[in-house]
Amino acid sequence: MEFANRLNNLQTSIYSQLAEMKRELSSSGKDLIDLSIGSPDLSPPHYVKQVISQLSLDDHAYDYTLTRGIAEFREACATWYKKRFNVDLDPETEVLPVMGSQDGLSHIFWAFINKGDAALIPDPGYPIYSDGLALVEGEKIPLPLVAKNNYLPNLSxxxxxxxxxxxxxxxxxxxxxxxxxxxxxxxxEVVNFAGKHNIVVCHDAAYTELAFDGYKPMSFLQTAGAKEVGVEFHSLSKTFNMAGVRLGFVVGNAKVLKALETIKSNIDYGTFRPILQAGIAALQGPGEIIISNQNTYKRRRDIWIEGCNRAGWQITKPKGSMFVWAPVPTKQDSLSFVRDLATDAGVILVPGIAFGEYGEGYVRVGLVKDEVVISEAVHRVKGFLTNKD
Ligand SMILES: Cc1ncc(COP(=O)(O)O)c(C=O)c1O
Structure with missing residues (x-):
């Protein structure tokens, strides 16, 4: 068997090492608290689950919905965007369903990148950006996100x-x-830069509904001129706790969406109708799940950060997402620290290096366990840091 070279360019090696480490530790009987995953432990509202359960019994639910999905789903996305961000979208040309934003974020490169073409990719960044680009043999130009610039791109x-x-x-x-x-x-600044240099902007808005302390994240499309230069990827995974359902949507520039649709229509035949209908129920729902999620993640964030701060590990509170990004509190690289913490305390984090070279020196904590478990994790971290002194 001779595999394609592109398999070698994926960033999977650190994740495979982490998975191997978890397997070894749990088979040796270690009690693990896994805060390395980015999958919510919370579930969608009951009315969303009911739609999937009831509609899946319908004999007419089993046809292909095709890449553009059903019109009602696109309309529900446009209505939600108007209500949430005051952004106007044409459901016919400016909304495209995807099988989770990962689907859209990986296939968008197919629509724009020929072998050797370059794309600006945040570093550290969610791995699919680099991997999606690697799959089409594109070249990554890292956009370093560093603490001194508040992890914002320095376009100049x-x-x-x-x-x-x-x-x-x-x-x-x-x-x-x-x-x-x-x-x-x-x-x-991004819209001006992209317009000047003829760059297509893809804003991944997976976490706009997870924010704390009164902060309300904006849509990239609220910016004047944004629709001329780009698109935004939204996911129902975190907004409505529907990660395993695989549903998201892309909105914005009609030409970009048409190109993505052309690629995807050669790959998939659309999303299961009951899933699209469940997405409509979620988008049209009262939104109580979003407030409840925010309260839940905020409490977990506070337990983790206040507990770690008391143990001498100084971390600042983030205003959004379901993660905490923390400097490695020992004199180790991020992977060694993660290994030691896992082996000694059974707490699993992700080493920053897994997200790119500029992630070194940090670890990512996923707030994906309940408050009791997070408190126990903090307790173990305290013990670990005391023993390291
Ligand atoms: C930043 C970011 N974008 C996209 C995704 C993919 O989400 P989805 O479940 O919609 O594919 C994730 C998932 O963790 C993410 O963290």
């Missing part, structure tokens, strides 16, 4: 050569893994 540091070479730029606020948030000024 991009060389003229890179600005003219780049065809796409990926952004993501509230951000995974850094949990940083962006202001309207940042998005304005």
């Amino acid at each position: 540091a991009i060389s003229a050569a890179n600005a003219s070479r780049a065809k796409l730029m990926i952004l993501n606020y509230p951000n995974n893994p850094t949990a940083a948030v962006a202001s309207s000024e940042v998005f304005e």
Whole structure:
């Protein structure tokens, strides 16, 4: 068997090492608290689950819905965007369903990147950006997200050569893994830069509904001119706790969406009708789940950060996302620290290096367990740090 070279360019190695470490530790009987995953432990509202359960009994629910899905879903997305962000969208041309935003974020590269073409990718960043680009043999121009710039892109540091070479730029606020948030000024700067250099902007908005302390994240499309230069990916995974359902949608520039639809229509035949209907129920629902999620993640964030701060591990509270991004509290690299913490205390985090070279020196904590478990994790971290002293 001779595998394709592109398999070697994926960033999976650190995740495989983490998975192997978890397997070894749990088979040796270690009690693990896994805060490394980004999948919510919460469930969707009952009325959403009911739609899936009832409609799946309907004999007419089993036809292909095709890539554009049913019109009612696209309309529900447009209505939700208007209500939440005051952004106007044409459901016919400016909304496209995807099988989770991962589907859209990986296939968007197919629509724009020829072998050797370049894209600006946040570093640290959610791995599908680099991997999606690697799958089409594109070239990554890292957009470093560093603490001194509040994990925002420094567009003025991009060389003229890179600005003219780049065809796409990926952004993501509230951000995974850094949990940083962006202001309207940042998005304005991005729109100007993209327009000037003919770059398509893809904003990953997976976490706009997870924000705390009164902060309300904005849509990239609220920025004047944004629809001319780009699209935004939204996911029902975190907003409505529907990660396993695989449903999201992309909104914005009609030409970009048409290109993505063309690629996807050669790959899939659309999403199961009861899932699209469940998405409509979620989007049209009263939104109580969003408030409940925010309260839940905020309490978990506070337990983790206040507990760690008391133990001498100074971490600042993020305003959004379901993650905490924390500097490695020992004199180790991120992978060694994660290994030691897992082996000694049974708490599993993700080393920052898994998200790119600029992630080194940090770890990502997923707030994906209930308050009792997070408190226990903090207790174990305290013990671990005391023994390290
Ligand atoms: C920043 C970011 N974008 C996209 C995704 C993918 O989400 P989905 O379930 O919609 O594919 C995730 C999932 O963790 C994420 O963290």
